[in-house]
Amino acid sequence: MTTEFSRPHVAYFGYKNGELAVENVAISAIAAKYGTPFYVYSAAAVRERVAKLRAALDGLDIQICYAVKANNNLSLLSLLVNEGCGMDIVSDGEMQRALTAGAPAGKIVFSGVGKTDEEIAAALNAGVHQLNVESIEELDAISRVAGKIGKVATVVLRVNPDVDALTHPKITTGTSKNKFGIAYADAVNTYAAAAARKEINMVGIAVHIGSQITDVAPFRQTFERLAQLTQAIRAKGLTISRLDLGGGLGVSYDGSAGIDVIAYAQTIRETLGDSGCALTIEPGRFIIAEAGALVAKVLYGKNQGNVKFSIVDAAMNDLMRPALYDALHPVWPVREPAADAEALPVHLVGPVCESSDTFGEFDHLPALERGDLVMLGVAGAYGATMSSTYNARPLIQEVLVEGDSFRLVRRQWTVEDALALERDL
Numbered sequence: 001m002t003t004e005f006s007r008p009h010v011a012y013f014g015y016k017n018g019e020l021a022v023e024n025v026a027i028s029a030i031a032a033k034y035g036t037p038f039y040v041y042s043a044a045a046v047r048e049r050v051a052k053l054r055a056a057l058d059g060l061d062i063q064i065c066y067a068v069k070a071n072n073n074l075s076l077l078s079l080l081v082n083e084g085c086g087m088d089i090v091s092d093g094e095m096q097r098a099l100t101a102g103a104p105a106g107k108i109v110f111s112g113v114g115k116t117d118e119e120i121a122a123a124l125n126a127g128v129h130q131l132n133v134e135s136i137e138e139l140d141a142i143s144r145v146a147g148k149i150g151k152v153a154t155v156v157l158r159v160n161p162d163v164d165a166l167t168h169p170k171i172t173t174g175t176s177k178n179k180f181g182i183a184y185a186d187a188v189n190t191y192a193a194a195a196a197r198k199e200i201n202m203v204g205i206a207v208h209i210g211s212q213i214t215d216v217a218p219f220r221q222t223f224e225r226l227a228q229l230t231q232a233i234r235a236k237g238l239t240i241s242r243l244d245l246g247g248g249l250g251v252s253y254d255g256s257a258g259i260d261v262i263a264y265a266q267t268i269r270e271t272l273g274d275s276g277c278a279l280t281i282e283p284g285r286f287i288i289a290e291a292g293a294l295v296a297k298v299l300y301g302k303n304q305g306n307v308k309f310s311i312v313d314a315a316m317n318d319l320m321r322p323a324l325y326d327a328l329h330p331v332w333p334v335r336e337p338a339a340d341a342e343a344l345p346v347h348l349v350g351p352v353c354e355s356s357d358t359f360g361e362f363d364h365l366p367a368l369e370r371g372d373l374v375m376l377g378v379a380g381a382y383g384a385t386m387s388s389t390y391n392a393r394p395l396i397q398e399v400l401v402e403g404d405s406f407r408l409v410r411r412q413w414t415v416e417d418a419l420a421l422e423r424d425l
């Protein structure tokens with residue numbers, strides 16, 4: 001039987017001399033130094049994603065604000081700052097990370113449906129580029145906080161364009177059933193009312209319709225609606241100078257096509273190129289997903305009836321996407337399978353006491369033995385950032401590869417770190 005084993009389909013990940021490497025570093029070398037499990041990122045892959053997007057957007061007046069929630073590791077943020085990216089944040093914690101990583105406040109966009117008064121004050125004091133506002137009550141809060149500290153808040157209104165992003169329901173955000181944004185029909189009136197407030201400098205409109213969108217059509221629909229809104233706002237005699245197009249650009253988890261960024265950029269040119277507004281996009285996943293992976297070690301194998309399980313030392317608390325969104329990450333054995341090796345069906349699971357602690361059922365893996373390493377690919381986005389300490393498991397290490405070298409960019413959160421929060425009060 002000939003078998004097509006799953007091989008990395010993403011840049012800077014591949015087999016070299018019979019084993020999996022990231023750039024020029026063998027995964028086994030990282031595992032030998034730091035132990036498993038760990039996240040690993042390729043600096044070159046991150047830079048390449050930014051360059052690819054920027055090349056596609058050439059000629060547009062557009063700022064890339066990386067969505068920090070996709071992966072907020074300080075070293076990755078500072079790498080992105082060096083690449084000229086601004087940041088899209090959704091909490092004060094993310095703002096502190098972005099500022100610590102060297103992001104200029106003037107390139108930070110504060111999104112999110114539930115900002116606290118403290119977060120609003122912190123953002124105004126830091127001098128962020130804009131607050132993306134999602135409700136009339138939030139406008140009230142911003143007016144009040146800004147008035148109290150003697151500032152004028154620069155505000156963009158997030159509108160819900162009621163467009164279906166054609167992605168997983170749990171990552172759809174732009175239909176009228178979702179909690180996000182101001183209803184499209186109310187947008188112009190809300191904009192006018194906000195613009196009349198003296199504590200608010202109303203400058204534009206924002207949208208974000210969802211995540212992992214691989215079809216350009218929903219983006220086109222959304223951007224056409226944005227263009228119409230811009231005209232309607234100007235027709236009322238109001239000014240509008242900024243449009244924030246959100247993120248959501250989808251990637252390839254299984255080797256099929258991700259978003260076509262050339263077509264995406266062309267859609268922006270055609271719908272908003274002559275809007276006269278400064279544009280922002282907020283991609284998270286597109287920039288970081290394919291540049292990262294989770295490496296785990298096989299602890300045990302066992303057969304239950306006809307099902308073969310491989311139990312690895314990473315779990316749902318380290319990578320939550322399979323349990324949360326039914327996501328399937330590709331699994332690549334770290335030792336390159338021999339050409340004549342046989343593929344076996346295997347159910348790859350973690351040690352956590354939940355049946356949802358599974359990475360999925362695979363039929364393209366060679367026999368895995370105790371001690372073998374496996375890589376769960378395309379895990380750079382919504383991986384480490386979503387991790388928890390469930391089952392009192394420590395947050396795992398993160399490693400950044402650059403060319404021939406690698407370094408720790410987050411150490412393991414030890415049991416001592418955890419106990420200190422409850423003991424040293």
Ligand SMILES: *Cc1c(COP(=O)(O)O)cnc(C)c1O
Pocket residue numbers: 067069070088111112208210211212246247248249282283284285286381
């Ligand atoms: C999550 C989020 C993003 C990033 O989404 P991706 O799918 O990772 O590109 C951008 N903007 C807002 C407002 C978000 O909530």
